[in-house]
Amino acid sequence: MAKGIWVIVEQRNLQIRKVSLELLSQGRKIADETGEPLVAVVLGQGIDGLAQAATECGADKVILVDDAKLAEYTTGAYTSVLNKLIRKEEPQAVLLGNTAVGKDLAPRLAQRLGVGLASDCTGMEIDPSNFLNFKRPIYAGKAFAHLTSNVRPIMATIRPNTFPVAAPDAARQAEVVKEAAEIDPSDLIAILKEVAVAASKRPELTEANIIVSGGRGMKGPENYVILEELADVIGAAVGASRAAVDSGWKEHKFQVGQTGKTVAPTLYIACGISGAIQHLAGMGSSKFIVAVNKDPEANIFNVADYGIVGDLFEVVPLLTGEFKKLVNE
Amino acid sequence: MNIVVFIKQTFDTEAKIVLDGNGKIDANGVNLIINPYDEFAIEEGIRLKEKFGGEVTVVAMGGPRAQEAVRTALAMGIDKGVLVNDPEVDNTDECGRAAILAKAVAQIPYDIILAGRIAIDDGASQIAVRLAEALNVPSVSSVLKLEIAGTQATVTREIDGGTELIEVSLPAVITAQKGLNEPRYPSVAGIMKAKKKPLKTLTVADLGLSAGDLAPKMTVNEFSLPTPRKAGRVIPGDAAQAASELAKLLREEAKVL
8 A cells, every 4th residue: 555645855955945844844844634644755975964854844754765876966966766666665745855856866766666746835735535636836836727636646746936845843753763774786877066056145036035036137247236235134046037138147057037047035126127927837836026127118017016117227236225124123 | 879858849948828718729820839948858869869970859749730840849959859749648647658658668769768857837847757766777866967978878958956876877867957958949951841741640559559558647637826815905106115124024013034
């Protein structure tokens, strides 16, 4: 009998990533409603300390696979280990974050298991006949597909920022199980030589609660400094529209939109962004949208909760000042 | 070097999405393009051929209109095209589409398979990785830089907030991220030449697959459209007044600061 809801916990430098805490928090709710146990699965090296955090976030059971060959994510080793574990334990559902790791790992694992995969979901609900149903944006959020898996385990990757992180409960107890990693040399055909994570004090765009984004109205790369100053006061990430990226002002990794990143922060502040359909597709599910644009007819005002018609070079520094006052209160 | 590039025809990024009478995505009157990320894969394939010689084949799945996408790729400089033109492509899911593609690719000699990292229509990012698994070769996703020496590829891939450097033996599947290269436009001579280049059309049955083999593991119960956002309010006053009022609203009304 298939059992358990599994969350494949992603860790970086022995810190559980936020999206995994989001999945454990939501997984706890599903576990409570369905009676299925919530299982956190952690792969890495020297990961014993992570069992506590996973437990406090809701896990009934934590499976640790600790091995030097799993210290850094590689497709081959992670797929091999998880494939064997899942075949042995037969969970009902396997959930991953839709991160760089999740996007690479989940399809490979699903294919090896011979199951379907709902990718990049922004909704997950309990279904009486089918356990879980998923909602995922298509056409970068211009439409949604509602899916059901016909086979077990149900697999899905969930977009970061979809579910809130529950407050940790230090009183929770979980069973902690250590599994040995059986990794064949053939699992290690792609060799990771080097990881370079850019030192940034700002949050990752897809995980950020607040994003300050600049478009064509920024007029040049040198002017992004005013957005960065605003962002740093409120702990925001900085983004850009396609127009700004195509002009070479910002790298593609900052691009929000259908051909960039799709984001869903609590607050999205669009500065000098006209609101092309391909940009709106990438940020339209933000909880609150603020627009600053000198063109009162700009399309972005049709989706913004709050708008300021004005020169961003005047408005943005003033906003930075106002936000500083709020933060210092 | 034998190079295979997997491409998909998608809606234009400017396309508005509407549902038809059956609640399905309506493709009527929509301008179709090559998935933008697949253009980087096409360009990389042509560059590898220019550097190492050999042949580069584009493989696509879809309906009859997908021929246009294949012809465009041929006009850019791809040598040959294969199109699996069969309604079963739409009836199955990613698992089934990967099975179709694996059968089609298995008929072509390959040292490297290139694809876009994501298709901007379904946004699933599954097929290329599933294909690698089906062919039992390694894959590297979201690649920004690709260097090949002999049968070894050194690949820079994008991760959240940084990059990884990966060494992998060929054959392998590589998915392209924006930044890998700058795709060329088809030249007039290229468009003329493309008309004479071979384009093979196959059905799922030609590949030895039946509808039963392609029974979907996932079912789409329905499609829906997002609730349109309502325009909010424009905050009046001069810049200083508006900035002050906005900060107040974000704190007291939206409660996000």
